[in-house]
Amino acid sequence: MTAAHQTLTTADGRPLKAALVRAQRRARRRAFLLVAPLLVFVLLTFVIPIGQILYRSVHHDGFSANAPAVSEWFAATAPGTEPDEAAFAALAADFKAMQAARTAGVAATRVNYTLPESRSLFTKTARSADDLVPPYREAFLAIDAKWASPAVWQAMRSSSSAYTGDFYLASADFERAEDGSIHRVEETQRIYVQLYLKTFALSALITVICLLLAFPVAHLLATLPMAKANLLMILVLLPFWTSLLVRTTSWIVLLQSQGVINSALVAMGVIGDDGRLPMIYNQAGTIIVMTHILLPFMILPLYSVMRVIPPGYARAARSLGATSWTTFRRIYLPLTLPGMGAGAMLVFILAVGYYITPALVGGADGQLFSNMIQFHMSKSNWSMAAALSSLLLVGVLILYWLYDKLIGIDNLKLG
């Protein structure tokens, strides 16, 4: 039959395909309108801020916008070029403009990020901007001899373009030498990489502890009769109903050296009065308290997965000759994988970005990467904070990708 090749039409003679497309387009438009508010919300509260962060981490025009003349000179010359009279003249013009507009501080802040302690040089020079008369080089040196230092000029060169990778360099413990070459900072000053790795390691440790603690609890929740399970569930959720600060404070009460646990141990004679265990204001404190706070995020996805695993599977395995351990390992555990994956993901991502708890109970060695971000934010160094945040984001995305490769993202059941 040739009918198969004929164009199908609707009852009123329009081609069927066109009619179908039209009908579907209408449905799609309506669906889009329905999700539009959410889309706008996500755009405003999620995509834009993250874009902002990424932008800030590579963009800072505090110097380039306020010192355009010398920035132009930097652009025209190669890195490491000795500043000539033209350079000083340009700088003098900029300083006069900055003094008039009172923006020397802003420019100084940017340079200060690259070369600490150059702020005072800038403010001092700006104050004496009126004294800047030719020959400019001598005039600058008269105000401060530091103007002859190549380091200062290199710092200004780095700051002279609005777009810069310097914040990422600094985040990776690198810096630019006076000749513009990149090298690692002195060993005693390398903090970020080590803290970054430590943050991921501690988060992984907390995730593992949470998993070990949550698994039996979730299993109990899933198998207990309704009334008891509900009670247990309330206990699990209780932490969510109390303020984070209160919970953290109560941990301090428990764990501090004059705290409940130590006093009890001393009273029982387990430890001597001078051997009180340091359990808080250090890494141990961070781990203990964060594990407690993040535990529900592991229990809930695990529970939601375990609850729907029919007991028939375990029975089937047993009837097929498997011991209870084999049944657990080969049947139950793999079936809970989506829950473990989701829980681990939640806990890990939350832990990596956690800030309050380490700040309160972490002491010196219990600080995490986020505390560093907070430090820079408190100093209004948005670009540095943004760069560090972006690194955190990249780290998490890499792990996410790894997870997808190893376990598969469809093996994730969030709730």
Add this chain to the structure above:
Amino acid sequence: MSSEPHNDSFVVFDHVQKSYDGETLVVKDLNLRIGKGEFLTMLGPSGSGKTTCLMMLAGFETATHGEITLDNQPINRVPPHKRGIGMVFQNYALFPHMTVGENLAFPLEVRGMGRDEREAKIARALDMVQMGKFANRRPAQLSGGQQQRIALARALVFDAKLVLMDEPLGALDKQLREHMQFEIKHLHESLGITVVYVTHDQGEALTMSDRVAVFNDGVIQQLAAPAELYEAPQNSFVAQFIGENNKLSGIIEEIADGRARVRLATGETIDATPVNVREKGQKTLVSIRPERVEVKPEALPPGTQTIEAEVLEFIYMGDIFRTRLRVAGSDEFVIKSRNAQGQRQLRPGEKIRIGWAPQDARALDPL
């Protein structure tokens, strides 16, 4: 009365009782011997304790009292994985994270079987259920009937001598179900395995089983071959549960020589075969199968008793006619007659006489 065609006792329930809560007995004093190679079905309404019996046999529930033996070994204290009993679950319980092949390999792996031997056995088991091409599929990619076959193959792959099936066909549509009934029966015969089968579909029980144990309320009401169960129910529950049944209630007026005279509510008397009634004056329910009722009493042997009936409803069903009658005050008396040559279609309101052979009317307990 129950026939005992198998004299060996492969599985024995000896005075087994089971209570979950310590207050009610879910299984009350169960005594059951299952022969080797037998196909025994536990049939009964929901909640009658069929699954519980199966679970005790499989080892997932412990008997509160009594002893279960398998092949002359008491198994009350043997954990389920050491019993070597194959089991097919109602919802199949195929492991969703394993392929069909891995599902079948599982019982062999836990028995420490080598790879080559395993592969051979898996292939054989899959061929047995005509699923040879599906080894690499996941259970979720199979239809209900296919999953059923895989579950069956998995229960058989490790050469279990005893296979338990708990409503294995419950989730299938009628046609597929009948087909699978045939296949399971065929496998049972060709492999010589012992099968304990649970269902609440009486048709399934009758067509597949060597013997059927009818459960109600934790007690076996009757244990017999299908034909006997249908033809000679031992009590009203069985008569009522198996097949369609007409019941007329009355009082025993006379009982002697395997004959009972029963006076019905409307005052008429009928002859019946006494089954579990003993004495005069006892209340009784007389049970008559619809297809044993004759609408042309002339066709019955002389001396057979007939009774007046009024046609209430006549349903033409093609091969048979189904007629609802009012008989002795009961509006639920149904007869089935073959759509044979010369068989007349009855009209509602018509008064007719019906009759039956006295051995087809069974005087049973009044429920």
